[in-house]
Amino acid sequence: xxxxxxxxxxxxxxxxxxxxxxxxxxxxxxxxxxxxxxxxxxxxxxxxxxxxxxxxxxxxxxxxxxxxxxxxxxxxxxxxxxxxxxxxxxxxxxxxxxxxxxxxxxxxxxxxxxxxxxxxxxxxxxxxxxxxxxxxxxxxxxxxxxxxxxxxxxxxxxxxxxxxxxxxxxxxxxxxxxxxxxxxxxxxxxxxxxxxxxxxxxxxxxxxxxxxxxxxxxxxxxxxxxxxxxxxxxxxxxxxxxxxxxxxxxxxxxxxxxxxxxxxxxxxxxxxxxxxxxxxxxxxxxxxxxxxxxxxxxxxxxxxxxxxxxxxxxxxxxxxxxxxxxxxxxxxxxxxxxxxxxxxxxxxxxxxxxxxxxxxxxxxxxxxxxxxxxxxxxxxxxxxxxxxxxxxxxxxxxxxxxxxxxxxxxxxxxxxxxxxxxxxxxxxxxxxxx
Numbered sequence: 001x002x003x004x005x006x007x008x009x010x011x012x013x014x015x016x017x018x019x020x021x022x023x024x025x026x027x028x029x030x031x032x033x034x035x036x037x038x039x040x041x042x043x044x045x046x047x048x049x050x051x052x053x054x055x056x057x058x059x060x061x062x063x064x065x066x067x068x069x070x071x072x073x074x075x076x077x078x079x080x081x082x083x084x085x086x087x088x089x090x091x092x093x094x095x096x097x098x099x100x101x102x103x104x105x106x107x108x109x110x111x112x113x114x115x116x117x118x119x120x121x122x123x124x125x126x127x128x129x130x131x132x133x134x135x136x137x138x139x140x141x142x143x144x145x146x147x148x149x150x151x152x153x154x155x156x157x158x159x160x161x162x163x164x165x166x167x168x169x170x171x172x173x174x175x176x177x178x179x180x181x182x183x184x185x186x187x188x189x190x191x192x193x194x195x196x197x198x199x200x201x202x203x204x205x206x207x208x209x210x211x212x213x214x215x216x217x218x219x220x221x222x223x224x225x226x227x228x229x230x231x232x233x234x235x236x237x238x239x240x241x242x243x244x245x246x247x248x249x250x251x252x253x254x255x256x257x258x259x260x261x262x263x264x265x266x267x268x269x270x271x272x273x274x275x276x277x278x279x280x281x282x283x284x285x286x287x288x289x290x291x292x293x294x295x296x297x298x299x300x301x302x303x304x305x306x307x308x309x310x311x312x313x314x315x316x317x318x319x320x321x322x323x324x325x326x327x328x329x330x331x332x333x334x335x336x337x338x339x340x341x342x343x344x345x346x347x348x349x350x351x352x353x354x355x356x357x358x359x360x361x362x363x364x365x366x367x368x369x370x371x372x373x374x375x376x377x378x379x380x381x382x383x384x385x386x387x388x389x390x391x392x393x394x395x396x397x398x399x400x401x402x403x404x405x406x407x408x409x410x411x412x413x414x415x416x417x418x419x420x421x422x423x424x425x426x427x428x429x430x431x432x433x434x
Contacts, residue, residue, distance in 0.1 A: 038131065038139040042124045042420075049085065049120035056081035056113060065106040079394075079401040084113040086412040087121065087314055089183035089388040090404075091286055093395045104169070110184060111173050115150065118180035118208075118314050121412065122146035125312030126212035128419035129432050133213060133231055145216050153179035153204055160200045178204035181314040183284035183388030192275045192287050193268070202275065205283040209309030210235060213432070230430045231321075235310040238320040246277035246304050253297040280304045282315040284389035290378065291391050302378055305385040306357075311419060311432045316386035316411045318353055322346045322433050341426045346433045349418045356414075357384050360407045367399040383407040 057077035059065060072080070076092070083090045126142045129135075137145070157175025162168055170186045177184045178201045190197050207215065214235050217228040250273035258269040275287055280301050290298050308317015329343025360380045364371070371379070375391050382389050384407045394404075418434030 038127045038142075041139055041143070042127045045120055045123050049116050052113070052116050053081055053085040056085070056109065059109055060106070062105075065109065073397070075398055075401045079405050080110075081113065082405045082408050083388065084110050084182070084184065085117040086386055086408045087114065087117045087180045087182045087282075087316070088383065088386045088408045088411075089114075089177065089185075089284065090383075090390060090394045091183065091185070091388070093393045107169070107173065107186065111176060114177055114180050114182050114184065115154075117182075117412075118150055118176075119146060121314055121416070122149065122212045122312065124416050125419050125434075126216075128416070128423040128434075129211065129213045129231075129312040131423040131427050132419070132429050132432050133229060134428055135213065135216070135229075137216065142212065142216070145219075146212055149207075149212065149215055150176070150179065153207060157200050157204050161196055164196045164200075175200070175204060178283065178285065179208040179314065181205060181208045181283040181309070181316075181386070183286060185286055189286045189288075192271045197275065197287065201285060202278050205278055205285070206239070209282060209313055209315035210239065211310035211313035211315075211432075213312055214310065215313075231432055234321060234324055234431050238324060239310070242281070242304070242307060242320055243277050246281075246300070247273055249300050250276060250293070250297055253294050253300055257294055276301060277304065280387060280389060282308050282317055282385060282387050284382065284387035286389070289391055290389060295374075298374070298378065301389075302381045305381045305387045305389070306353075308385055311415070311434050316415060318350060319415065319434060321431050322349055324431060325433050326350065340429075342422065342429050342431065342433050345418065345422050345426065349414075349434060352414070353384070356407070356410050357381065360384060360403055363403045364400055367403060368396050371396070379404070380407060384411045386411045 057074060057080075060077040060080055061071050061074065079090075080092065082088075083092075123143050123146045126146055127139055130137060130139075130142050135142075154172055154176040157178060158168070158171035161171035161174055166174065166187075173184070173186055190201065214228075214232045217225075217232045220226065221228055251269065254269045254273060258265040272288065272292065276293075279285055279287060281304050290301055293301060306317055307323065308319050309315020311319050311321055323346075325342045325346040329339050329346070332339050332343070357380060360383070361377055364376055364380055365373070368376070379390055379394075381387075383404045386408060394401075396404075415434045419432065422429065422433055
């Protein structure tokens with residue numbers, strides 16, 4: 001009889017994993033009114049950015065931007081506006097330096113587009129990530145955090161760059177583009193061995209690629225706030241891991257080119273690979289042409305471009321956390337555990353991203369068959385990942401520019417759409433996808 005009572009009082013196996021009703025109700029509860037207002041705020045900011053981008057081609061074709069008689073074509077103006085506002089920043093035959101010859105109207109417009117694009121990306125992505133991670137910050141606090149991050153990075157970086165000899169406008173332009181992970185540049189290109197590259201530009205690029213939630217939590221922690229979330233820990237860990245793996249792989253790929261050059265060649269190779277492991281993940285600042293890398297090195301650059309940075313930041317690409325969620329999902333499947341919803345979202349985003357890349361390569365091969373296949377693939381990866389890095393100045397015209405423009409738009413807006421999809425369906429996840 002005693003054995004029967006013990007058997008009846010023994011808890012069922014399913015009770016060990018049962019979610020408390022209060023927790024389940026909180027997880028499935030509709031978003032509070034503050035977050036419904038956040039959706040409207042994100043939509044308003046996106047519409048303002050879209051309208052600004054829409055009218056920019058007409059301004060770029062005016063005499064206030066380029067010298068009279070040298071007006072750019074409409075397709076080139078559209079490509080320039082989209083490349084700038086999506087924080088891509090392709091170097092073109094009709095670029096910032098050529099616009100500058102007609103006055104400061106062109107550079108000022110491109111700086112405004114860069115600022116608007118970075119503000120839109122950080123706010124719209126930050127609001128969605130805040131909902132997903134259930135951050136204890138209001139929508140207005142996230143907006144102010146995005147604006148503060150951009151202003152502090154621009155002004156702080158400008159102060160350091162101005163001390164190295166750049167003009168005030170150039171310093172502001174370059175520091176803003178570095179934090180925004182945009183490849184736009186004024187004047188002579190920087191070197192991989194310059195002090196400003198290591199002390200100013202690369203730190204700004206890395207900060208812009210971490211994402212707004214990580215920057216907010218690091219700032220709160222710096223002033224005595226709570227420990228950072230699992231999402232921020234994963235982002236920081238993956239940033240270091242991808243940099244280290246990218247550096248080692250690039251050095252191995254460049255070893256045949258540096259083997260017989262002595263210490264000077266090895267020093268330049270290490271500096272070049274270290275800069276590229278950070279820069280090509282979405283900034284694309286033209287420190288040097290991809291042509292200086294071996295064929296294997298250029299394929300590694302494409303892989304790093306596609307990986308990208310972290311969600312809700314200036315970086316684009318697939319995002320490191322997407323790969324993290326995919327790896328977690330595969331591990332859960334192999335261990336017989338239930339697969340969480342973020343794994344499905346990450347899988348859909350990966351498949352859609354690769355499908356768009358494949359379609360873009362086919363379309364660009366049709367419109368511009370004279371481009372070598374490897375460089376064509378590199379250009380499409382750079383556009384889709386919003387990197388803006390290319391072997392040469394972008395000189396193609398007509399439909400090819402429209403293909404690259406669509407790739408840039410999808411790369412920037414697709415990741416934001418995935419963030420909001422996750423925010424509406426998977427609030428409470430510990431690591432963000434998109």
